[in-house]
Amino acid sequence: MRAVQYRTIGGEPEVVEVPTPEPGPGQVRLRVTAAGLCHSDAFVMGLPAEQYVYGLPLTLGHEGAGVVDALGSGVTGVEVGEPVAVYGPWGCGLCHACACGAENYCPRAAELGIQPPGLGSPGALAEYMIVDDVRHLVPLGDLDPVATVSLTDAGLTPYHAIVSSLGALPAGSTAVVIGAGGLGHVGIQILRAITGATVVALDISEQKLELAREVGAHHVLRSDESAVGEIRSLTRGVGAQVVFDMVGAPPTLEIARQSVALDGVIQIVGIGGGLLPTGFFSTPMGASVRAPYWGRRSELMEVLDLARVGAIHVEVERYTLDQAPSAYRKLHEGTIRGRAVVVPGE
Numbered sequence: 001m002r003a004v005q006y007r008t009i010g011g012e013p014e015v016v017e018v019p020t021p022e023p024g025p026g027q028v029r030l031r032v033t034a035a036g037l038c039h040s041d042a043f044v045m046g047l048p049a050e051q052y053v054y055g056l057p058l059t060l061g062h063e064g065a066g067v068v069d070a071l072g073s074g075v076t077g078v079e080v081g082e083p084v085a086v087y088g089p090w091g092c093g094l095c096h097a098c099a100c101g102a103e104n105y106c107p108r109a110a111e112l113g114i115q116p117p118g119l120g121s122p123g124a125l126a127e128y129m130i131v132d133d134v135r136h137l138v139p140l141g142d143l144d145p146v147a148t149v150s151l152t153d154a155g156l157t158p159y160h161a162i163v164s165s166l167g168a169l170p171a172g173s174t175a176v177v178i179g180a181g182g183l184g185h186v187g188i189q190i191l192r193a194i195t196g197a198t199v200v201a202l203d204i205s206e207q208k209l210e211l212a213r214e215v216g217a218h219h220v221l222r223s224d225e226s227a228v229g230e231i232r233s234l235t236r237g238v239g240a241q242v243v244f245d246m247v248g249a250p251p252t253l254e255i256a257r258q259s260v261a262l263d264g265v266i267q268i269v270g271i272g273g274g275l276l277p278t279g280f281f282s283t284p285m286g287a288s289v290r291a292p293y294w295g296r297r298s299e300l301m302e303v304l305d306l307a308r309v310g311a312i313h314v315e316v317e318r319y320t321l322d323q324a325p326s327a328y329r330k331l332h333e334g335t336i337r338g339r340a341v342v343v344p345g346e
Contacts (some may be wrong), residue, residue, distance in 0.1 A: 035124035036061070040119070095107060146341050189312040204224070251274075
C-alpha cells in the first residue's frame with residue numbers, strides 16, 4: 001500500500017510503498033477514507049534530532065476516518081464495512097483517567113510506550129491503518145468522512161478547551177480566539193453554538209479573518225501590537241473572560257496575557273513553542289493558565305453530534321496521497337484556508 005512517511009530528520013514527508021498491515025488480536029484495520037493534516041505534524045517534523053522521539057520512518061496522520069476492513073481475533077462491537085472516525089489520544093484503558101474516557105490524560109501511556117497514530121504509531125496518511133482497540137473508534141454514521149475527519153482534532157481540541165471554561169462564558173462574556181485557521185475557525189463555531197459569549201477573532205492573515213467572519217466571529221482584529229488595546233476597548237476596559245490561543249507562540253501568548261480579564265482564563269491550545277509566566281506581576285489577579293491536550297472520547301461524540309445538526313463544519317481543501325507533501329508545504333506557509341484533508345482513494 002502507499003503511505004506518507006517522515007523518513008529523515010529535517011526532511012520532507014515522502015509517498016512510499018509499504019506492506020499492508022494485518023490486524024493482530026484485538027486490533028481493527030481500516031481502509032482509510034480521509035486523513036487530516038495538522039500543524040502538530042509540522043511541529044514534529046521540525047524537531048531537532050535530540051528532541052525527536054517518534055521513531056523513523058513515521059507514517060503521518062493523527063486525524064483519521066475510514067471503513068472497517070478487517071478484524072483481529074477477539075474483536076466485537078464493530079462490523080466490516082462500518083464507517084468510523086479514529087479517536088487519537090490512545091491510553092492504557094485501565095487507569096482512572098481512561099475509565100473516565102479521558103485517555104488524553106492517561107498517566108501511564110508514555111511509560112507503556114503507547115503512542116497516538118501519526119505521533120509514534122503508524123497514522124492515517126495511508127491506504128490502510130491499524131487501530132489498536134475498538135474503543136478508539138467512533139461511529140460516523142452518514143457523516144461525510146472528508147468533511148468530518150478533521151473534527152477528530154481540529155474540532156475535539158478546541159471543544160475540550162471550551163467546555164472546560166464554560167463557567168466563564170455566560171451571556172455578556174467575551175471570548176478571544178487567537179488564530180483563525182484549522183482549529184480556530186472551528187473553535188469560533190463551537191463558541192457560537194454552546195456559549196453566550198461575544199467572540200473576537202485575531203489573525204495576521206486577511207484571508208483567515210474573512211473566514212472567521214464567515215463562521216460567526218462578532219469582531220475580527222489583526223493580531224498585532226494594536227490588538228490588546230482594541231480588545232480592551234471592545235470590553236470597556238475589562239478584558240476577555242477567556243482567551244483561546246490556537247497558536248501558542250511567544251507574540252500571541254503576550255497578547256493573551258495582556259488581554260485576559262481579572263479572574264479570567266488563558267487556554268494555550270496551540271503548540272507554537274511559547275511559554276507564559278504566570279503569577280503576581282505577570283497575569284492578572286485570579287487569572288488561570290491552562291494547556292489542554294486533545295479531548296475525551298465522549299467529547300468527540302458530542303463534536304460529531306454538533307456536525308450532524310449543522311452547528312459546525314470544517315472548511316476543507318482536498319488532496320490526494322501524492323499531493324500530501326505539497327499540502328504540508330502550503331500548511332507550513334500558512335496558505336491553507338481551514339484544513340487540508342487527504343483522500344487516499346483518489
